[in-house]
Each structure stands twice: as C-alpha cells, then as structure tokens.
Amino acid sequence: MSxxxxxxxxxxxxxxxxxxxxxxxxxxxxxxxxxxLALIPAxxxxxxxxxxxxxxxxxxxxxxxxxxxxxxxxxAWRKVPLIGVIVIGAAVTAVVxxxx
Amino acid sequence: xxxxxxxxxxISACITLGFAVGVFAISFGVSAVSAGASVAQAxxxxxxxxxxxxxxxxxxxxxxxxxxxSAFGGAxxxxxxxxxxxLAxxxxxxxxxxxxxxxxxxxxxxxxxxxxxxxDPAHRRAAFWVTGLSVYxxxxxxxxxxxxLGTAIDxxxxxxDAAFPAAFVAILFxxxxxxVSRWAAxxxxxxxLALIPFxxxxxxxxxxxxxxxxxIPDPVDDASKVAA
Numbered sequence: 001m002s003x004x005x006x007x008x009x010x011x012x013x014x015x016x017x018x019x020x021x022x023x024x025x026x027x028x029x030x031x032x033x034x035x036x037l038a039l040i041p042a043x044x045x046x047x048x049x050x051x052x053x054x055x056x057x058x059x060x061x062x063x064x065x066x067x068x069x070x071x072x073x074x075x076a077w078r079k080v081p082l083i084g085v086i087v088i089g090a091a092v093t094a095v096v097x098x099x100x
Numbered sequence: 101x102x103x104x105x106x107x108x109x110x111i112s113a114c115i116t117l118g119f120a121v122g123v124f125a126i127s128f129g130v131s132a133v134s135a136g137a138s139v140a141q142a143x144x145x146x147x148x149x150x151x152x153x154x155x156x157x158x159x160x161x162x163x164x165x166x167x168x169x170s171a172f173g174g175a176x177x178x179x180x181x182x183x184x185x186x187l188a189x190x191x192x193x194x195x196x197x198x199x200x201x202x203x204x205x206x207x208x209x210x211x212x213x214x215x216x217x218x219x220d221p222a223h224r225r226a227a228f229w230v231t232g233l234s235v236y237x238x239x240x241x242x243x244x245x246x247x248x249l250g251t252a253i254d255x256x257x258x259x260x261d262a263a264f265p266a267a268f269v270a271i272l273f274x275x276x277x278x279x280v281s282r283w284a285a286x287x288x289x290x291x292x293l294a295l296i297p298f299x300x301x302x303x304x305x306x307x308x309x310x311x312x313x314x315x316i317p318d319p320v321d322d323a324s325k326v327a328a
Contacts, residue, residue: 049289
C-alpha cells in the first residue's frame with residue numbers, strides 16, 4: 001500500500017467532513033440528492049459484504065467465509081453487539097476451515 | 101453539569117461506545133497489516149482518515165489485488181456520508197471556526213448517531229464531543245494493537261479474513277431501516293456479484309452505487325398517491 005493513497009484518502013475524508021459541517025452548514029441540499037446520498041452506505045456496504053464473502057480476486061467462490069458471515073448475519077440480526085458479531089464471524093470461519 | 105443524572109448517563113454511554121469501537125479497531129489493524137499495509141500506515145490511516153468503513157474498504161480492495169484508484173473510489177464514496185452527517189450536526193455545533201474544524205474530524209457514524217438520539221441541545225453537544233473524542237482515542241489505540249498483532253499471527257488460521265465482511269454485516273443491519281434502503285442494498289449486492297468475474301477488482305464496488313438511484317422517487321409523493 002502506498003503512502004500517497006493514505007494521504008489522499010485522509011484529505012478526501014476530511015474534505016467531506018468539513019464540506020458538510022463547516023462549508024454547507026445548515027443550508028439544505030436538494031431533497032432528491034440527500035435521499036440518494038443517504039442510500040450510499042446501504043448499497044456500498046452490501047456490495048462489500050458479498051465481495052469479501054464470495055470472491056477471491058476475480059473468481060466467485062463459496063468457502064468457509066460463507067458459513068462465518070452467515071453466522072455473523074444471524075448474530076447481527078439478533079442484536080448481538082458489534083464485537084460479538086465479528087468474533088462469531090471469525091470463529092465460525094476458522095472452525096469450518098479447520099474441519100473442512 | 102455532572103450533577104445532571106441524565107448527563108452522566110449520556111457521557112458514560114458515549115465512553116462505553118468508544119471502548120467497543122476500539123475493540124473493533126483491533127480487527128482493522130490486523131486486516132490492514134494482512135492486506136500489505138505497514139504498522140505506521142495502519143496507524144496513520146486511523147489518525148488521519150478516521151472513518152472506519154472507508155479505511156476497511158480501502159484495505160479490503162488493496163488486499164484482494166485492486167488498483168489504488170478503484171480502492172480510493174469506494175473509500176471516498178463511503179467517506180461522503182460524513183458530509184451528510186455534518187449537515188445534520190451543523191445546527192447543533194455552532195462556535196468558532198477552529199472548534200468547528202476539530203468537530204469536522206470527529207463527525208462520523210457513532211458521534212452523529214449518539215448526538216441525534218438526545219432530546220435537548222446540551223446533551224446533544226455533549227454526546228457528540230464525548231463520543232467523538234472517546235472513539236478517536238480508542239480507535240487509534242486499537243489500530244496500533246491490531247497492527248502489531250497482525251504481523252505476529254496468521255490471519256487465515258483464526259478466520260480473520262471473515263472479520264471484514266462480518267463487521268460490515270453488523271454495520272449494514274441498522275442501515276436497512278426502510279424498504280428503499282433494502283432495495284438499494286440488494287441492488288448493490290447483486291450488481292457487485294454479477295460484475296466480479298468480468299471487470300477489474302474494485303470496480304464492482306463502485307458500480308454497486310447504482311443502488312442509490314432508489315432515492316430518486318419522492319416517498320412523500322408515493323405516499324400521497326397511495327392515500328389518494
């Protein structure tokens with residue numbers, strides 16, 4: 001990983017934070033734009049979950065991670081705290097991988 | 101201020117949340133190092149970028165062989181939501197420019213969520229600052245511990261490659277609060293999976309943002325049509 005990438009992302013992240021809080025302040029955005037921006041986490045997080053669970057580079061695979069993430073999803077749905085969800089996901093993956 | 105029992109409750113909840121996030125930061129440190137970042141780079145990211153989902157997304161794409169540009173694209177889009185949080189917090193965080201520039205760095209999921217959950221302005225401001233500062237402290241300490249740990253163990257053996265998606269699942273669930281968000285999530289997931297075999301790593305994540313187009317129709321219009 002390059003330092004340039006780290007610094008460019010840091011600058012970009014701070015730019016967005018300042019843009020919302022300091023520059024735009026309490027002026028309002030067009031409602032359609034705010035509704036679309038509000039959906040970014042849902043669309044992007046779901047995509048990251050399936051990518052990290054079912055892919056290996058450019059190949060689609062089903063391996064121990066699928067079991068671990070399924071267990072994590074169940075835990076998240078049952079309102080287990082964040083750290084518990086992560087531990088369950090990793091532990092189930094490790095066990096399935098060791099057995100399989 | 102601390103004579104107010106509700107204020108004490110708010111502050112202790114905010115500090116507890118910061119600690120929990122710090123434990124999560126350990127998994128970021130481990131993941132960053134196993135994706136090829138140095139300990140110093142993992143720590144620099146937490147100090148300077150300080151927005152977990154973007155950091156995770158960056159190391160995840162780099163770790164699976166994506167180009168820096170595609171890794172940056174996804175991470176930047178995730179960081180854009182902090183701008184929306186800033187808009188929500190701006191009316192409650194008035195003050196000098198210097199103070200607001202510091203507040204901006206602390207404008208993240210947790211501080212915004214804790215603040216908007218409070219009913220009165222004093223509790224709201226306290227929740228923002230205490231959560232922001234405690235998450236900042238614990239997030240950075242956790243990252244350092246995780247990065248040091250990550251260089252010492254084999255992440256695959258402990259299923260730590262699944263810590264990424266497991267963490268994202270946990271962050272995703274509360275986001276899926278209405279029908280539109282669920283459609284955006286399903287579309288993002290399907291588009292991403294469908295593209296993985298055909299385009300360079302990282303691009304499917306960017307393409308998944310078409311899911312936000314579900315935000316275009318005005319829900320108030322739809323509701324009034326149904327009512328009529």
